[in-house]
Structure formats: structure tokens, C-alpha cells
Amino acid sequence: xxxxxxxxxxxxxxxxxxxxxxxxxxxxxxxxxxxxxxxxxxxxxxxxxxxxxxxxxxxxxxxxxxxxxxxxxxxxxxxxxxxxxxxxxxxxxxxxxxxxxxxxxxxxxxxxxxxxxxxxxxxxxxxxxxxxxxxxxxxxxxxxxxxxxxxxxxxxxxxxxxxxxxxxxxxxxxxxxxxxxxxxxxxxxxxxxxxxxxxxxxxxxxxxxxxxxxxxxxxxxxxxxxxxxxxxxxxxxxxxxxxxxxxxxxxxxxxxxxxxxxxxxxxxxxxxxxxxxxxxxxxxxxxxxxxxxxxxxxxxxx
Amino acid sequence: xxxxxxxxxxxxxxxxxxxxxxxxxxxxxxxxxxxxxxxxxxxxxxxxxxxxxxxxxxxxxxxxxxxxxxxxxxxxxxxxxxxxxxxxxxxxxxxxxxxxxxxxxxxxxxxxxxxxxxxxxxxxxxxxxxxxxxxxxxxxxxxxxxxxxxxxxxxxxxxxxxxxxxxxxxxxxxxxxxxxxxxxxxxxxxxxxxxxxxxxxxxxxxxxxxxxxxxxxxxxxxxxxxxxxxxxxxxxxxxxxxxxxxxxxxxxxxxxxxxxxxxxxxxxxxxxxxxxxxxxxxxxxxxxxxxxxxxxxxxxxxxxxxxxxxxxxxxxxxxxxxxxxxxxxxxxxxxxxxxxxxxxxxxxxxxxxxxxxxxxxxxxxxxxxxxxxxxxxxxxxxxxxxxxxxxxxxxxxxxxxxxxxxxxxxxxxxxxxxxxxxxxxxxxxxxxxxxxxxxxxxxxxxxxxxxxxxxxxxxxxxxxxxxxxxxxxxxxxxxxxxxxxxxxxxxxxxxxxxxxxxxxxxxxxxxxxxxxxxxxxx
Numbered sequence: 174x175x176x177x178x179x180x181x182x183x184x185x186x187x188x189x190x191x192x193x194x195x196x197x198x199x200x201x202x203x204x205x206x207x208x209x210x211x212x213x214x215x216x217x218x219x220x221x222x223x224x225x226x227x228x229x230x231x232x233x234x235x236x237x238x239x240x241x242x243x244x245x246x247x248x249x250x251x252x253x254x255x256x257x258x259x260x261x262x263x264x265x266x267x268x269x270x271x272x273x274x275x276x277x278x279x280x281x282x283x284x285x286x287x288x289x290x291x292x293x294x295x296x297x298x299x300x301x302x303x304x305x306x307x308x309x310x311x312x313x314x315x316x317x318x319x320x321x322x323x324x325x326x327x328x329x330x331x332x333x334x335x336x337x338x339x340x341x342x343x344x345x346x347x348x349x350x351x352x353x354x355x356x357x358x359x360x361x362x363x364x365x366x367x368x369x370x371x372x373x374x375x376x377x378x379x380x381x382x383x384x385x386x387x388x389x390x391x392x393x394x395x396x397x398x399x400x401x402x403x404x405x406x407x408x409x410x411x412x413x414x415x416x417x418x419x420x421x422x423x424x425x426x427x428x429x430x431x432x433x434x435x436x437x438x439x440x441x442x443x444x445x446x447x448x449x450x451x452x453x454x455x456x457x458x459x460x461x462x463x464x465x466x467x468x469x470x471x472x473x474x475x
Numbered sequence: 476x477x478x479x480x481x482x483x484x485x486x487x488x489x490x491x492x493x494x495x496x497x498x499x500x501x502x503x504x505x506x507x508x509x510x511x512x513x514x515x516x517x518x519x520x521x522x523x524x525x526x527x528x529x530x531x532x533x534x535x536x537x538x539x540x541x542x543x544x545x546x547x548x549x550x551x552x553x554x555x556x557x558x559x560x561x562x563x564x565x566x567x568x569x570x571x572x573x574x575x576x577x578x579x580x581x582x583x584x585x586x587x588x589x590x591x592x593x594x595x596x597x598x599x600x601x602x603x604x605x606x607x608x609x610x611x612x613x614x615x616x617x618x619x620x621x622x623x624x625x626x627x628x629x630x631x632x633x634x635x636x637x638x639x640x641x642x643x644x645x646x647x648x649x650x651x652x653x654x655x656x657x658x659x660x661x662x663x664x665x666x667x668x669x670x671x672x673x674x675x676x677x678x679x680x681x682x683x684x685x686x687x688x689x690x691x692x693x694x695x696x697x698x699x700x701x702x703x704x705x706x707x708x709x710x711x712x713x714x715x716x717x718x719x720x721x722x723x724x725x726x727x728x729x730x731x732x733x734x735x736x737x738x739x740x741x742x743x744x745x746x747x748x749x750x751x752x753x754x755x756x757x758x759x760x761x762x763x764x765x766x767x768x769x770x771x772x773x774x775x776x777x778x779x780x781x782x783x784x785x786x787x788x789x790x791x792x793x794x795x796x797x798x799x800x801x802x803x804x805x806x807x808x809x810x811x812x813x814x815x816x817x818x819x820x821x822x823x824x825x826x827x828x829x830x831x832x833x834x835x836x837x838x839x840x841x842x843x844x845x846x847x848x849x850x851x852x853x854x855x856x857x858x859x860x861x862x863x864x865x866x867x868x869x870x871x872x873x874x875x876x877x878x879x880x881x882x883x884x885x886x887x888x889x890x891x892x893x894x895x896x897x898x899x900x901x902x903x904x905x906x907x908x909x910x911x912x913x914x915x916x917x918x919x920x921x922x923x924x925x926x927x928x929x930x931x932x933x934x935x936x937x938x939x940x941x942x943x944x945x946x947x948x949x950x951x952x953x954x955x956x957x958x959x960x961x962x963x964x965x966x967x968x969x970x971x972x973x974x975x976x977x978x979x980x981x982x983x984x985x986x987x988x989x990x991x992x993x994x995x996x997x
Binding site: 254290291292293294295296297298299315317319355356357374376377379380381382409411412413414415418 | 500501502503632633636651661836837865866867868904910911912913914916917918919920921922923924928944958962963964966
């Protein structure tokens with residue numbers, strides 16, 4: 174079912190590509206000109222591929238974020254040996270659509286990886302992400318332990334840490350987390366997704382998770398973040414496993430400000446950004462905006 | 476014929492290594508290759524498993540093919556197929572032998588070893604895996620040679636990376652990608668007894684420098700069983716009248732089957748290598764099908780046969796009179812893989828081949844030393860600090876050749892407890908040190924997590940309250956998979972750990988009222 178959706182989406186994108194390049198640029202210029210500045214695009218609809226595309230387009234299209242020739246890292250959550258229906262990993266169609274859009278915007282190469290928590294082979298296969306992302310042209314790889322590099326962070330809790338060089342060397346980064354519950358952070362969304370590029374004993378980060386997550390955001394700055402809320406995990410996260418804990422929202426939230434996205438994401442679970450320590454810390458430290466009333470939010474049906 | 480044999484040996488060795496390399500998860504639920512195929516064909520494991528457990532693994536019926544083949548053709552398996560035989564062959568040919576090297580005449584020893592093993596099997600003690608050549612070769616490669624190979628390749632690549640010269644790094648990257656896709660393990664395997672198992676294996680190979688095919692001629696119990704089956708083979712070596720008993724073939728004989736004189740050739744020792752035929756200066760040797768009686772009888776000596784069998788029987792109480800077999804005294808660290816039979820039944824079936832340890836996705840399955848008694852040496856046990864039991868993985872049961880670990884569907888595996896986690900409050904961060912940590916609970920793979928929190932305020936040194944979540948284990952839900960212990964951030968001794976208590980397979984290793992009835996087992 175999902176695979177078919179994806180193939181449909183891929184076909185549609187192929188049609189898009191067939192439009193002469195100049196015309197496409199013109200259209201793009203036209204759309205950006207008429208749209209006002211939008212901080213968050215919330216898109217709802219039955220097709221994960223369509224809502225992802227519509228959300229990014231609402232922000233000005235992928236060309237707004239990706240330049241010709243860029244090497245892009247699209248970083249989903251592939252942390253768990255779970256299927257897409259179980260909502261522990263990012264929806265594969267959302268990931269693949271972003272990969273496709275990067276190439277449409279002229280990216281040279283799109284890489285996809287995550288440092289899994291369960292056995293990486295099982296996580297990759299069960300998540301369905303490599304299958305979909307590779308079909309869209311991405312280079313999907315397992316984490317290679319040699320590729321971690323000590324990076325000075327100078328944060329409140331993390332002074333320096335091993336981070337993945339492929340991420341550090343990328344021209345652009347796109348964050349694609351899924352929204353889930355978490356017993357310590359309460360929710361795991363954009364900021365917490367960056368634990369997936371940490372090497373070494375990252376479990377220690379929980380000793381001061383709120384500040385540590387904001388510390389990571391000091392050095393990892395995605396050009397775009399798309400929060401997958403096609404399905405969200407409302408209990409027993411971040412692993413889940415029972416479909417009873419999964420709620421289908423058919424929604425994605427796209428934006429640049431990760432604090433704003435996570436603050437909005439909290440509302441999906443009946444909370445506010447102010448309930449989340451890392452969102453409060455991020456706002457306090459000037460990483461982003463927690464107060465949704467100060468953001469321009471556009472809701473779209475696709 | 477020599478070339479035909481060598482090619483055949485090479486093909487079987489390549490197939491063996493190919494299946495060995497496929498004994499690794501690709502992330503799917505099944506492997507897609509019959510990785511235990513060689514062991515399935517092993518009549519010694521077939522026979523000793525019937526004796527020790529009075530039960531059968533269906534796949535082992537394949538070994539009947541080898542039994543029939545050997546009765547017709549003699550020990551062709553040893554000469555043409557056996558991977559250990561081929562490796563022995565290769566090592567033996569590395570030495571330049573003096574022209575008329577005299578062979579030892581110890582061929583009877585392997586038969587005594589066989590009788591020892593079968594007699595102890597009859598009395599329920601399964602030692603066959605220690606010396607069965609297929610079990611031995613799979614185990615040695617799994618636990619020792621292959622990890623060492625990976626280590627050396629990785630060390631070389633690490634060194635290349637550390638140079639940090641652009642061209643070299645690119646080449647190293649390329650080599651890594653290629654070898655990762657072909658011969659390297661997904662992650663570097665480590666095994667607690669790699670050195671021990673490896674030295675034994677290297678020792679066996681080195682014996683070929685003392686005498687060619689030393690193992691096959693004098694020690695191999697499978698060779699002995701096949702020897703017994705080939706006392707009256709249809710395919711026989713015959714020497715024509717041209718043979719003047721010059722004895723030249725004696726020195727090229729791989730099995731030390733005494734081909735030098737037409738009257739002394741021993742079919743039980745012949746490996747059908749065809750060397751005598753190839754090298755006979757008078758072209759007087761041929762292998763033909765005939766129903767005439769074989770020339771030389773196998774005389775093992777009734778007393779010695781009886782003595783070795785009695786020794787095998789006597790070994791059973793000797794090995795068993797240790798606390799491991801005392802009722803109500805289970806080793807808390809002996810965590811068996813999911814699907815493992817009750818300990819007695821398990822030991823009667825496990826042949827220590829190491830397939831399960833090779834395939835274990837997390838490297839958590841490690842060989843025992845004496846945790847399960849001397850007879851249980853090199854059987855699998857989960858060491859959660861090294862690796863946990865992956866929740867949805869069922870591979871160990873799929874590759875077990877004898878059913879010591881049963882093949883379980885995921886739905887069934889999910890119901891099996893291999894042990895139970897307990898928190899060490901004197902180390903656990905939220906309990907002992909008022910430091911937040913939730914890793915064990917976060918990792919717990921059960922749909923309803925077996926770890927729950929007591930939210931409480933702990934006091935730090937300055938008298939300030941710190942909100943912490945202290946973990947508790949739901950003893951009924953916990954399956955003992957061990958991911959909490961593996962991932963516990965307390966390096967070294969963990970703050971949460973697994974013991975075998977509560978394991979489904981045991982009646983007496985239980986804790987809770989209402990769990991399986993606690994009747995002492997015999």
C-alpha cells in the first residue's frame with residue numbers, strides 16, 4: 174500500500190521534472206514572490222508524499238533550501254526494529270519525497286543514515302526507509318564507526334562530542350524526525366533526532382537531556398526540518414510496538430526553526446512547548462521561538 | 476583423477492565458506508540459505524544425537540545419504556568433501572616430505588575415540604561436538620579464525636585511516652566498502668574463548684606437519700564412523716598382476732591405508748584420493764566396483780573397544796558430579812538463547828558447532844567454559860554486557876542443526892523468557908546518585924514496557940531535591956532479553972542486569988508464586 178503510494182508519488186515527480194527547466198524556475202520565482210514569510214507549514218492529507226511536498230512548497234519550495242550541486246544529508250529516525258505502521262521510525266514516504274525534492278532542486282547527492290539503537294540491519298530493513306529512499310536516488314548507508322570526529326560544542330552540558338563526519342561535511346542538512354513520546358524528554362521530535370549522529374556513549378546525554386539537546390543544536394543547523402506526524406506514537410515511546418499506541422494524524426510540519434516545530438509538535442500530544450524542557454531551554458538560549466503566537470503558521474490540506 | 480579430486484575439494488570448500496559467510500543477519504527475518512547444510516549431512520551427529528536425546532532433528536535425515544554413499548563408495552567424503560580434510564590436505568602439502576616418510580600406525584585411536592563418544596552419548600552425555608570435524612571447523616571459524624581475520628583487516632584499514640593522507644583514505648574507503656559487502660562481518664565479532672578455540676584448531680592443522688592428515692588418520696571420530704561403514708565397500712582398489720609390491724604408493728597414500736601390497740589395503744582407512752592410481756609406475760592400480768570381499772580386515776581388539784566404551788560410560792558420572800547438576804542450583808549467568816530446551820535436554824542435543832554464536836546479531840551469544848559443566852563446554856550463553864537478544868530476531872533457532880535451540884516464530888519467541896532483569900540500586904544513577912537516566916526503559920522493546928518508573932525526589936549533596944525516575948522491573952513482563960544491561964550507561968558493572976531466573980524452559984529456576992510449578996526435576 175505504502176509502496177504503491179510512493180511509486181505514484183515518484184511518477185508524479187517524474188512528470189514535474191519533465192517540465193522545461195526555465196518554466197520551472199519561473200513558476201518557482203512566481204510562487205515565492207506571492208507567498209509571504211511562513212514559519213511553519215502544517216499540511217494534512219491522506220498521502221504522505223503529497224503532504225510533504227505541499228508543506229515544503231508552502232515554505233517556498235525545495236529550491237529555497239537546496240542549491241544546485243549540494244551534497245545533502247536527509248536525517249530520518251531509523252532507530253528501531255519496527256515497521257512504519259508502528260510509528261517508531263520516520264515514515265519512509267516522507268523521507269523519500271524529500272530525497273526526490275532535493276534532486277529536483279539540483280542536489281548532487283542525497284545521503285540518508287542514522288545510528289540505530291536496535292540492530293542497524295534490522296532497523297534499516299524493517300523501517301522501509303532504505304527501500305524508499307534508494308528508489309528516490311538516495312545513497313543510504315550504515316554508520317561507519319571510523320567516521321566520527323570529535324567536535325567542540327562548548328554547550329552547557331556538552332563541551333565536545335563525537336559527531337558523524339558525513340553530516341558535518343554536507344552542504345545542507347534536512348532533519349526528518351517522527352513525533353513520539355519519551356519518558357525523560359516527554360516527547361522526541363526535531364532536537365532529539367540529532368542523537369542519531371552522535372558517536373560514543375550517547376546514553377549519558379540523559380543526565381542533562383534538555384540542555385544537552387540544545388547544545389547539539391548549536392553545531393547542527395538543518396536548512397529544513399520536516400516533522401513526520403503521519404502517525405505519532407502516544408505511549409511506550411520511543412520504541413512502541415503496539416498499534417494501540419499509534420495515532421494516525423496524516424500530518425507533517427515543515428519549517429526551519431526546530432524549537433518552533435517542536436513547540437507545535439507538543440500540541441499534537443495535548444501539550445504545549447512550555448511543557449517540554451528542551452523547548453523552553455532552546456527558547457531561553459535563543460535557538461528558536463517557542464511562542465506559537467509569534468509565528469506565522471500556514472495550514473494546508475493536500 | 477588427482478585434479479578431479481582437487482577441484483571437487485575446492486568446490487566444497489568454497490561452498491562451505493560461502494554458507495559460513497551467509498550465517499549472518501541481513502536484517503530480514505530469515506537468512507535465505509541453508510547455512511547448516513554440512514552438519515545436516517553428518518551421520519556422527521545424527522547417531523550420537525539419537526543416542527543422547529532419543530529424538531531426531533528432521534534435517535539430520537540428510538546424513539542417511541552420506542551413510543549409504545559411504546557403504547557403497549567408502550570414505551569419499553573424507554577425501555573429496557570434508558572441509559577440515561581439505562584444510563588438512565592443504566597444510567600437509569606445504570611441507571617438503573622426505574622421500575620415504577614412515578607413517579605412524581595409530582589408526583585405531585580414532586575408533587576408540589568414536590566408541591568413547593558413542594558410549595557417553597548412550598548415557599545421555601553429548602560430547603560429540605568437541606571432536607566432530609564439521610562441528611569443530613564451524614566453531615573454530617566462527618569463534619576464532621573469522622573474528623581474527625576481521626580484526627586484521629579492520630586494523631589495517633584503521634591504520635590507513637589514521638595516516639589521514641587523502642589518497643590512502645580514499646583507497647581504504649574503497650577497500651572497506653568492497654570487503655564489507657563480501658567477506659567482512661557486519662561488525663567485528665569478539666568471543667570470550669577465541670584464543671583457546673583458535674589455538675586448538677591451529678594445533679590440529681599443525682599436526683599435518685608431523686604427519687600428513689594426522690587428524691583424519693588417527694583422531695577423527697567421523698572418519699572412524701565412516702571407516703566402520705566402509706568395511707565392505709562396493710568401490711574397491713585393485714592392483715593388477717603388474718604390481719610387484721614396490722611400495723611406491725605407500726608414501727603417497729593420504730589415509731595410510733597400506734596400499735603397498737595388494738593384500739594389505741584397508742578400505743576403512745582409504746580416503747579414495749586416487750594418489751596410488753595416479754603415481755603407480757606400472758599403472759597397475761585401479762578402483763573398480765566389485766562385490767568380492769575386501770582384502771584386509773579391520774581388527775580393533777575386543778578389549779580395547781570395550782575399554783574405550785566403558786571409559787565413555789564412566790565419564791558421564793565423572794562429568795556430572797559437579798554443582799552445576801545439583802537441583803536448585805542453576806548458574807545465574809547461564810542465560811540460554813530463546814528456544815533453548817530445558818538444560819538437560821539442551822545439553823543432550825547441543826553439538827557446540829557455534830552456528831548460533833556466529834549468527835547472533837548482537838554478538839551476545841558467547842561460548843561457555845564450565846558454566847554448564849565440562850560437558851557443556853562451548854555451548855551458547857547470552858552475555859548481555861556484550862550483546863543482548865534482539866527482540867524480533869529468531870536466527871539462532873533457525874541455524875541450530877539439532878534442535879537444541881528450537882526454531883521459533885516471532886510470536887512464540889516473544890513469549891519466551893530467557894531470564895529476568897533486576898536493578899542494582901547501589902549503582903543505578905537515579906537510585907544511588909540522584910542523577911537522571913532512563914536508558915533501560917527507553918530501550919525496553921516490549922510493546923508494554925517491562926520497566927516502569929517511580930517518580931520521586933532524591934536529594935543531592937547540597938540538599939537540593941532532584942526529580943528522578945527510578946526504574947523498576949515488571950517481573951512478569953520482562954523476557955530477559957538484556958538490552959537494558961547492554962545499553963546501561965554504567966560502563967563495566969551495570970546498574971541493571973539479567974540472570975537466568977524465571978527462564979521459561981526451567982521448572983525450578985523460578986521466582987514468582989503462580990509461575991510454573993516448582994517440582995524438582997530429576
